[in-house]
Amino acid sequence: MSLEQSRAEAVRAAAEAGIPAALADLGKLVRIPSIAFPGFDPAEVRRSAEAVAALAEGTGVFESVVIRDAAIPGTDERGMPAVLATRPARNGRPTILLYAHHDVQPVGDESLWDTPPFEPTVRDGRLYGRGSADDKAGVVSHVGAIRALTEVVGHDFDLGISLFIEGEEEAGSRSFAQFLSDNADALRADVIVVADSGNWDARTPAVTVSLRGNARFTLRIRTLDHASHSGMFGGAVPDAMMAAVKLLSTLWDDDGAVAVAGLAERDAETPAYTEETLRDEAGLPAGVSPIGRGSILSRIWNKPSITVTGIDAPSVRNASNTLSPEVTVVISARVAPGQAAADAYAALEAHLREHAPFGAELEFSDVDFGDGFLVDTSGWAVEDARAAMDEAYGVAPVDLGVGGSIPFVADLVREFPAAQILITGVEDPHSRAHSPNESLHLETFRHGLVAEALLLERLDARTGA
Incomplete structure (x- = not known):
């Protein structure tokens, strides 16, 4: 065995031995x-940032560990606290930036959780709790990988490492671009690892090579100056709910595929993926048919989708025989990789205005969008990452497209155009990120942490990058 192989084996063993400590740290963060x-207590986000900063300081490798926020452009507000830890590279070694986020989604209806959302619970090989997978596992994977490297080579290694743990990713990363600008020198790196994605399945690792963009907005539909009696005027006066139903139905054709002119599709091959797998991973009952056309993964990875994610209208409990004057909905569109989210939003707005029934008044607000991303897979960092995954999982990684969006990746590309970006993660298709009973597959976590430790070892041995 060569000296390089011996060191890599030692790093792997150290990473494996560090899993119990990493899981204990993850449990503390999930709480x-x-x-x-x-509407939620920002002090808890601050407390989480302080806990993450303590983990970074505990590695003993960083020259600086700080908690910072940035201004939210166009407002008098500041963003949520992020953790930034840095150590410079030496002797021609590259610098790697490790990204994750420590904020989490709201829990939603707590009655739908089998165990308390902020009480980490191990059951059937999975750790349940809000943020267990998305994305506090990413935070701990970074810390655990650094610990494994230092266990073998000591604290005086040459690889440059920056750790950036954001505090508002789930809330829209409103200060992200400003944070990058304010801290560009500290964040500049040869390789950026974004640990906020997933894998093909619990056994097979993946490098995410494409992300859809997103365009999200609020739409108010108004047809009356005030509510009126549905018996006295129904049949002659259009109510807002009728207008909303008719208008929203124009967004899809009879197959459920998007029917908005100007929304692009990407033409790319996709791996085999069965309807049976879709039903298992998405929780699609036997009597409900999938929507769209083409291969299933092309619908998820390469085509647009439109979802009505919220609606303000009279509730069932408060229903009365009344014509509603207005209805408000939130529309979330996923945009095919390669199309600018602003162009997709313009197409959506034009479609809705053109199809507004009965002259209904439309008002658009809270517009937010982020561009998709296509990874350049030709760089040496991707090769190193694939090799590390293959060694850690014992299974060759696959290239994965993701139907979800990570809009800030476009900000990273704009601010650091020379960096190679790797999008990885420790989630699997059953993690249920954002949903009740979010969980982390423990074996996937173990493999993912080991893979990142092996990647750091490879980069610390690399010169002339």
Whole structure:
């Protein structure tokens, strides 16, 4: 066995031995309800940042560990606290930036959880709790990988490492671009690892090579100056709910495929993926048919989708014989990789205005969008990452497209155009990120942490990058 192989084996063994400590750290983070949405206690996000900063300091490798926020452009507000830890590269070694986020989604209806969302619970090989997978596992994977490297080579290694743990990703990363600008020198790197994605399945690792963009907005549909009696005027006066139903139905054709002119599709091959797998992973009952056309993964990875994610209208409990004057909905569109999210939003707005029934008044607000991303897979960092995954999982990694969006990746590309970006993660298709009973597959976590430790070892041995 060569000296390089011996060192890699030692790093792998150290990473394996560090899993119990990493899981204990993850459990402590999951107990902190770090929800960055308006209406939730920001002190909990601050407490989470402080806990993450303590983990970074505990590695003993960083010259600087700070908690910082940035201004939210166009407002008088500041973003939620992020952790930034840095150590410079030496002797021609590259610098790697490790990204994850410590904020989490709200829990939603707590009655749908089998166990308390902020009480980490191990059951059937999975760790349940909000943020257990998305994305506090990413935070701990970074820390655990650094610990494994230092266990073998000591603290005086040459690889440059920056650790950036964001505090508002789930709430829209509103200060992200400003944070990058404010801290560009500290964040600049040869390789950026974004640990906020998933794998093909619990056994097979993946490098995410494409992400859809997103365009999200609020739409108010108004047809009356005030509510009116449905018996006295129904049949002659259009109510807002009728207008909303008719208008929203124009967004899809009879197959459920998007029917909006100007929304692009990407033409790319996809791996085999059965309807049976879709039903298992998405929870699609036997009597409900999938929607769209083409291969299933092309619908998820390479085509647009439109979802009505919220609606303000009279509730069932408060229903009365009344014509509603207005209805408000939230529309979330996923945009095919390669199309600018702003162009997709323009197409959506034009479609809705053109199809508004009965002259209904439309008002658009809270517009937010982020561009998709296509990874350049030709660089040496991707090769190193694939090799590390293959060694850690014992299974060759696959290239994965993701139907979800990570809009800030476009900000990273704009701010650091020379960096190679790797999108990885420790989630599997059953993690249920954002949903009740979110969980982390423990074996996937173990393999993912080991893979990242092996990647760090490879980069610390690389010169002339």
